[in-house]
Each structure stands twice: as structure tokens, then as C-alpha cells.
Amino acid sequence: MGSLFSMANNTKTNQSEAKEISPNETCKRQRMSPATVEECPRLIPNLPDELSLQIIARLPRICYYRLRLVSRRWKATIMSSELYKVRKEIGTTEEWLYLLVRDGENKLLWHALDPRSGMWQRLPVMPSVVDEENSQKGSSRFWMWNMVEGIRIAEIIRGLLGQKDALDDMPFCGCSFGAVDGCLYVLGGFSKASTMKCVWRFDPIQNVWNKVNSMSTGRAYCKTSILNNKLYVVGGVSQGQAGLIPLRSAEVFDPFTDTWSDVPSMPFSRAGVMPTVFLADMLRPIATGLTSYKGRLYVPQSLYSWPFFVDVGGEIYDPETNSWIEMPNGMGEGWPIKQAGTKLSVVVNDELYAFDPSNSVDNGRIKVYDQGEDAWKVVIGKVPVYDFSNSESPYLLAGFHGKLHFIAKDSKHDIAVLQAVPCNNLDSSPSASTPKSMQDELLIDSAAETDAVVWIEVASRSFGQAELISCQVIDI
Numbered sequence: 001m002g003s004l005f006s007m008a009n010n011t012k013t014n015q016s017e018a019k020e021i022s023p024n025e026t027c028k029r030q031r032m033s034p035a036t037v038e039e040c041p042r043l044i045p046n047l048p049d050e051l052s053l054q055i056i057a058r059l060p061r062i063c064y065y066r067l068r069l070v071s072r073r074w075k076a077t078i079m080s081s082e083l084y085k086v087r088k089e090i091g092t093t094e095e096w097l098y099l100l101v102r103d104g105e106n107k108l109l110w111h112a113l114d115p116r117s118g119m120w121q122r123l124p125v126m127p128s129v130v131d132e133e134n135s136q137k138g139s140s141r142f143w144m145w146n147m148v149e150g151i152r153i154a155e156i157i158r159g160l161l162g163q164k165d166a167l168d169d170m171p172f173c174g175c176s177f178g179a180v181d182g183c184l185y186v187l188g189g190f191s192k193a194s195t196m197k198c199v200w201r202f203d204p205i206q207n208v209w210n211k212v213n214s215m216s217t218g219r220a221y222c223k224t225s226i227l228n229n230k231l232y233v234v235g236g237v238s239q240g241q242a243g244l245i246p247l248r249s250a251e252v253f254d255p256f257t258d259t260w261s262d263v264p265s266m267p268f269s270r271a272g273v274m275p276t277v278f279l280a281d282m283l284r285p286i287a288t289g290l291t292s293y294k295g296r297l298y299v300p301q302s303l304y305s306w307p308f309f310v311d312v313g314g315e316i317y318d319p320e321t322n323s324w325i326e327m328p329n330g331m332g333e334g335w336p337i338k339q340a341g342t343k344l345s346v347v348v349n350d351e352l353y354a355f356d357p358s359n360s361v362d363n364g365r366i367k368v369y370d371q372g373e374d375a376w377k378v379v380i381g382k383v384p385v386y387d388f389s390n391s392e393s394p395y396l397l398a399g400f401h402g403k404l405h406f407i408a409k410d411s412k413h414d415i416a417v418l419q420a421v422p423c424n425n426l427d428s429s430p431s432a433s434t435p436k437s438m439q440d441e442l443l444i445d446s447a448a449e450t451d452a453v454v455w456i457e458v459a460s461r462s463f464g465q466a467e468l469i470s471c472q473v474i475d476i
Contacts, residue, residue: 043073053077057086057439061094061476065121079205082180084476095400095475096204097417098184099407100124100177106118108469110184111461112204113417115401118459126186127200127209133230174220179472180231181255185212187233188219189210195220197329199253204476213258219247223290227297227319230254234266234299235287246284246304250317264316268301270312283310289335289343293352294371295319298327300335300343307377311335336367348399355383355397355406364395366404366420380420380453384410399472405458407471417459417469420453 043052056067057075068075077083087093097113107170110123175189175196186203188195195218202209213231222236234250250263283303291298300314307426313332315324334357335343345354352369354376366380385395387409393410403419 028354043077053083053086057083057090058092060114060116061096062117062119062121079207079273081205084205087476093475095473097398097400097405098179098472098474099396099415100469100471101415101463102469103463104243104465109466110202111463113459115417115458120459120461123202124204124209125208127211154196176199176222176224176233176236177470178226178231178233179474180253181228181229182474182476183255184472184474185224185253187224188215188222188236190220194218195237202473213253213260214251216251216260216262217247219250222247223287223299225290225292225297225439227292227295229256232263232290232292232297232317234263234297235288237286246286248285264322264324266299266301266315268312269315269326270301285312288337289314289345291345291347291352293347294350296351298331300327300332309337328374331369334376338378344397346397346399346404349402350406352400353379353397353404355395366406384418384455392469396471398471398473400475406455407468409468410460412462414431414462415458415466417458418455419458421456422453424452 014099043049047055050255059067062343064078068078075321084093094114094116094475097115099111099113100108101111102108108126110144112121112123113119114121129177165390173190176187178187182204182361184204186200186202188197188199192198197214197216197218199212199214201212202207217238219233219236219238222233224234232250232254233253235246237244238247239245248265248268250265252263253260284285286304287299288302288309289298289300296319297317298314299317301312303310311333314327314335316327324457330344335345337343337352342446343354345352347353354367356365356367356376356378364383364385367376368379369375370377383406385406395406398405398407398417401419406418406420407460408416408418
């Protein structure tokens with residue numbers, strides 16, 4: 001049994017290699033093994049299975065991919081929901097970061113990072129099956145809406161002029177993402193110029209993608225967030241007879257009943273107070289973000305007519321009253337803009353953070369919302385970013401292990417996951433519990449004298465020319 005715990009310790013020694021584990025590779029090794037392990041009536045000889053389950057539940061989850069090779073019973077145990085219920089009961093659940101990138105061939109690929117060991121795992125490729133019956137037919141004019149997400153206009157023009165059917169081989173364009181109840185979700189998007197209703201769910205325990213009940217409305221580029229263990233979807237665009245139509249509708253998915261329910265549509269009350277009829281007809285209201293904060297959903301909004309975006313504050317959904325109210329002026333008007341009108345934020349320890357790009361290509365600031373003063377305040381004056389002018393999603397924000405994380409490409413063009421650590425949590429010398437690779441990657445620059453935090457590199461990996469798309473955190 002000592003070998004089990006030595007296996008757990010070995011994960012720390014391998015973290016500097018940033019090795020990526022593929023479940024398919026472990027299956028190959030299992031099939032190629034020259035000897036078959038004789039099945040034992042118990043998981044661990046001479047121990048009751050109940051006690052064995054308690055022991056396995058205390059091992060790092062990154063070990064499970066090798067432990068599945070012990071025997072068929074071990075594999076069944078590792079992939080059983082009972083094991084993860086025990087992990088939750090005894091408090092050994094782990095938060096992993098799931099990162100979506102787009103490679104040079106326009107393929108979307110998911111990778112999971114175990115922050116404790118620094119090891120990566122490849123996820124199975126997302127299915128590309130399109131439910132034509134549940135999609136709304138459209139035209140390739142939806143390409144223009146991609147600019148809302150920051151795709152460079154030169155690429156759009158090239159796609160329109162010379163690659164009429166290029167998107168047919170690019171599944172899940174414009175899809176949205178969420179994570180709830182230990183699973184990853186991919187929702188809607190475009191496929192072959194159609195807006196889709198379909199929803200796919202990835203189960204990390206079974207390591208498979210499955211299709212679940214579709215949304216009631218086909219939509220692309222919608223905004224998602226989690227509230228009360230439910231997945232909310234608002235806004236986005238759909239295809240109408242006259243082209244793309246911004247959506248005000250919203251709906252919510254309950255993962256425990258696998259059902260969708262309608263949510264009252266966003267009023268966009270400020271969109272109706274334009275000074276002229278011309279502006280009211282020209283500018284279209286869109287949702288530019290969605291964040292779950294203090295028990296309610298916050299939706300920053302803009303009026304759009306490419307290439308112009310006009311911030312009009314936002315609205316708040318209260319699930320207790322099932323109604324919308326206007327967002328406080330300071331919150332909506334001061335919400336930092338990511339790119340092309342979109343707004344990115346993350347909640348960590350009940351604090352709402354957003355990244356505010358500066359005019360410099362190698363710097364930015366982190367702001368936090370002060371609810372008492374209804375204002376955004378700078379809490380981190382410098383974030384170590386590099387030239388992201390040619391990237392669609394130059395950076396991402398995530399919250400796990402109770403810390404704010406910033407994800408971007410570093411000076412070597414590797415994707416780096418940086419953790420903001422308060423200076424008062426750092427001793428004069430690195431802690432003995434801090435992994436050696438983290439100590440070596442302590443990022444302290446001239447800003448450390450004025451900022452209250454320093455940035456520590458949790459992990460990094462080269463994905464070639466791949467671009468960041470999205471990230472989600474799952475705790476299982």
C-alpha cells in the first residue's frame with residue numbers, strides 16, 4: 001500500500017516537466033501489457049472496500065489515470081460517482097483549470113491543468129455533430145458578428161472574399177461555455193451558418209462528451225454564468241430573415257433535472273432613451289458580459305453598430321423576485337472593457353475583479369468593484385502581459401484556490417497561468433511548502449514596491465500558435 005502514497009508524492013517531482021497525460025495513452029499501455037493482473041476480491045488485499053475507498057479518495061486526482069490500470073475493479077471505482085461523493089464528504093475535492101485554445105488549424109482543443117502538480121491532461125475532442133432540426137438556418141453574414149469578439153477585420157474580409165465555405169469545417173464557432181455540478185458545458189454557436197440550440201456536456205469522471213437537452217432558442221455568442229448551482233444563459237445573437245438579431249431573452253439550465261426554463265427577457269431600459277430616432281434605429285442593444293455576484297446576475301450592456309460601441313450601464317437579475325433592475329451607474333459605466341465592447345470579470349472571495357487594459361502593450365491593471373462607493377478601484381497597478389494586439393483573446397481571468405489568476409502568453413509565447421499572491425503572505429524566503437518550480441518563477445518586478453501583490457507562475461505550457469478562447473474551473 002505504500003506504493004500508492006509514493007505515487008502521490010511522485011506527482012510533485014514531475015511538475016517541472018509540465019508533462020501532459022492522455023487517458024488514451026494509459027489505455028494503450030493497458031492493452032499492451034504482457035501480463036494480466038489477477039482480479040482480487042477486494043480493492044486492497046486484507047482491507048474492507050469501504051476503507052479502501054476512503055484511502056483512494058485521499059489521493060490526488062492526477063494519480064487516478066494510472067490507478068485505473070491496476071485492475072478492472074480499480075477502474076470501475078475510479079470512474080464511479082461514489083468515490084467523488086466520498087471526496088466531497090471528507091473535503092478532498094480539487095479545483096482544476098480547464099483551458100480552451102484554438103490551434104493554427106482553427107480546431108478547438110480543451111486541456112485540463114492540475115494546479116497542485118502543474119501537470120496537464122488532454123480532453124477528448126468535442127463532437128462536431130450538428131442537430132440540423134434544432135438549428136436556425138442562416139447565411140455566412142454571421143461572420144460580421146465575430147468582430148464583436150475581437151477578430152481582426154482583415155481576417156473577416158479575407159474570409160468573405162475568398163473562403164466562402166471556410167467555416168463549414170470550423171465547428172462550435174461562436175459557442176459559449178460554462179461549468180456547473182462538476183461538468184463542463186458547450187452551448188450553441190454557429191455551424192455551417194446556422195445558429196444552434198444544442199448543448200454538450202463533458203463529464204471529467206467518465207472522460208466523455210454527451211449531448212444534453214437543447215436550449216429553447218438557437219443562439220451564438222451568448223453570455224453564461226452560474227448561480228445557485230444552475231447555468232444561466234443570456235443574450236447572444238440569432239439568425240433572422242433580415243440578418244443577425246441581438247437577443248434579449250434568457251434561460252436557465254438545471255443540471256439535476258436536465259431541463260431548461262425561461263427567464264424574463266432583459267428590458268434594456270436605457271436603450272430606449274436615445275436622443276434621436278435615428279440613433280435608436282441604428283444602435284442595437286447587446287449583452288457584453290455576465291457575472292454571478294452576491295446572489296444575483298450582473299449583465300453589463302452596450303449599444304452596438306460596428307465599429308462603434310456605446311456603454312449604457314447594465315441590468316441585474318434577481319432570482320428571488322424573478323425580475324430585472326438597472327445596474328448602479330458607477331458599476332455599469334466604469335466596468336473595464338476587454339476588447340470590442342466585451343467585458344470580462346471574475347469573482348474571488350466575494351470580490352468582483354476585472355482587467356483594465358492600458359495604452360501600453362505590456363501592461364494592464366486589475367480593478368475591484370467597491371459596492372459601498374459604487375466605483376471601480378485599482379488594486380493591482382501592473383499585470384505582466386505582453387503584446388496581445390494580434391490575439392483574439394489575449395488574456396483570461398480565473399478564480400481558484402481562493403486566489404485571482406491571470407492567464408496569458410508570456411515572453412516565450414507559452415501560455416502561463418499566474419497567481420496573484422498578497423505580499424504579506426510571502427516570507428523573506430520562499431516557504432518550504434512552495435514547489436521549487438514556483439519559487440524559481442516568482443515574478444517580482446518594479447511594480448512589487450507599489451502593488452500589494454506579486455505574481456507567481458503556477459504553470460506554463462507551449463501550445464504553439466494556439467490562441468486562448470476560454471477557461472473554466474471545476475471542483476471535484
